[in-house]
Amino acid sequence: MSQTITFDNLPDTIADEEALEELLSTPPQWLVDTFRSLDGDIIVLGVGGKVGPTLARMAKRAAPEKRVIGVARFSDQDVKARLESWGVETIACDLLDREAVANLPKVKNVIYMAGKKFGTDEEPSFAWAMNAHVPGIVAEEFKESRIVVFSTLCVYPFASINSGGWSEEVQPKPLGDYANSCVGRERIFRHFSNKYKTEGRLIRLNYAIDMRYGVLYDIASWVRDDTPIPIATGFASVIWQGDSTAQILGSLAHCTSPATPLNVGGPEHMSVRMAAMEFGRRLGKTPIFEGEEAGDGWLNNTLEAQRLFGYPTVPLAKMLDWVSDWVSRDMPVHNKPTCYEVRDGYF
Numbered sequence: 001m002s003q004t005i006t007f008d009n010l011p012d013t014i015a016d017e018e019a020l021e022e023l024l025s026t027p028p029q030w031l032v033d034t035f036r037s038l039d040g041d042i043i044v045l046g047v048g049g050k051v052g053p054t055l056a057r058m059a060k061r062a063a064p065e066k067r068v069i070g071v072a073r074f075s076d077q078d079v080k081a082r083l084e085s086w087g088v089e090t091i092a093c094d095l096l097d098r099e100a101v102a103n104l105p106k107v108k109n110v111i112y113m114a115g116k117k118f119g120t121d122e123e124p125s126f127a128w129a130m131n132a133h134v135p136g137i138v139a140e141e142f143k144e145s146r147i148v149v150f151s152t153l154c155v156y157p158f159a160s161i162n163s164g165g166w167s168e169e170v171q172p173k174p175l176g177d178y179a180n181s182c183v184g185r186e187r188i189f190r191h192f193s194n195k196y197k198t199e200g201r202l203i204r205l206n207y208a209i210d211m212r213y214g215v216l217y218d219i220a221s222w223v224r225d226d227t228p229i230p231i232a233t234g235f236a237s238v239i240w241q242g243d244s245t246a247q248i249l250g251s252l253a254h255c256t257s258p259a260t261p262l263n264v265g266g267p268e269h270m271s272v273r274m275a276a277m278e279f280g281r282r283l284g285k286t287p288i289f290e291g292e293e294a295g296d297g298w299l300n301n302t303l304e305a306q307r308l309f310g311y312p313t314v315p316l317a318k319m320l321d322w323v324s325d326w327v328s329r330d331m332p333v334h335n336k337p338t339c340y341e342v343r344d345g346y347f
Contacts, residue, residue, distance in 0.1 A: 005023070005027065006313065007315075025054040031249060034253050038253055042059050043069040043105065045111065045112050046150075047083065050336070052072070054241070057088065062249065069089045070090050071104060095137065096137075102141055109145060131178075132188055135185045139191075139196075144198075146252055147193075147200040149186070151203055153263070156299075160295060161296060165237070166299070172186070193258040200256070204261050205265070206237035206239060206300070208239055213333065231289045231293055239265050262304060263302045263304065
């Protein structure tokens with residue numbers, strides 16, 4: 001694989017998980033250039049999830065001379081070993097432990113990925129602790145750093161499908177414990193950004209696409225298995241996970257004080273019906289639809305991210321090709337549905 005990713009060197013197919021993780025972690029040239037002028041090393045808090053390992057690996061590939069430190073509980077030792085094999089330092093730490101967080105190295109750049117989504121309804125107090133209490137611990141301990149924080153498009157109210165989606169100025173109006181606790185996360189980081197003049201960015205991430213999970217995998221697998229596709233959520237903003245990762249890392253160079261939100265997602269609102277029909281054409285299946293499209297949903301626009309970073313490298317058509325090929329070969333998956341079709345905010 002090339003050292004940087006461009007539209008012209010995208011593969012026709014992704015052979016296996018090793019090739020997938022290589023591709024997901026390949027930085028675009030603009031990120032390499034950005035990191036040349038970014039001072040300080042990088043610490044990734046909550047690195048052990050689905051996105052964390054390839055994000056940390058991309059950071060290291062974009063700036064080999066910087067220390068990149070991954071922090072998690074590391075209940076899966078294989079994740080720790082893979083990170084270390086890529087040159088990422090690892091530290092085992094429970095972010096709920098204030099003393100342990102105080103002992104972490106205080107580097108200039110922080111990517112904050114820790115949080116709890118699925119299972120929130122069964123254990124809401126833990127979700128609130130992770131999503132609104134831990135941010136206070138981290139914000140105080142890293143008040144001298146830049147902090148880029150993962151958030152979610154679910155903090156927004158529903159937007160009309162004809163509106164183009166919300167911009168970052170729209171005030172949150174969350175549904176359910178998960179989205180409310182994520183607003184709590186944003187508010188806590190914003191509070192301490194105000195108090196300490198900490199520079200930051202709050203990333204309202206749309207649906208990132210990996211072959212092993214994501215909105216496109218959900219739709220493709222339903223088509224393949226002749227499972228009815230719930231169509232009430234008729235549109236979704238999807239972005240290749242490598243592109244969203246690059247934009248999140250690049251946001252370290254665009255932090256503000258006080259911290260401000262940034263929508264990260266695809267440039268278009270993808271029709272779920274269209275995607276299903278495209279998968280059906282590729283897989284030789286006729287999609288089965290259930291229900292009718294609603295007139296609204298979680299939709300925002302990503303114009304500000306496009307101004308900062310340009311268009312994503314991987315277009316929607318290429319993602320459709322890759323996912324249908326992956327699904328048709330019964331390649332490994334995470335078995336973690338996105339639940340993008342859920343409209344009441346309860347996960």
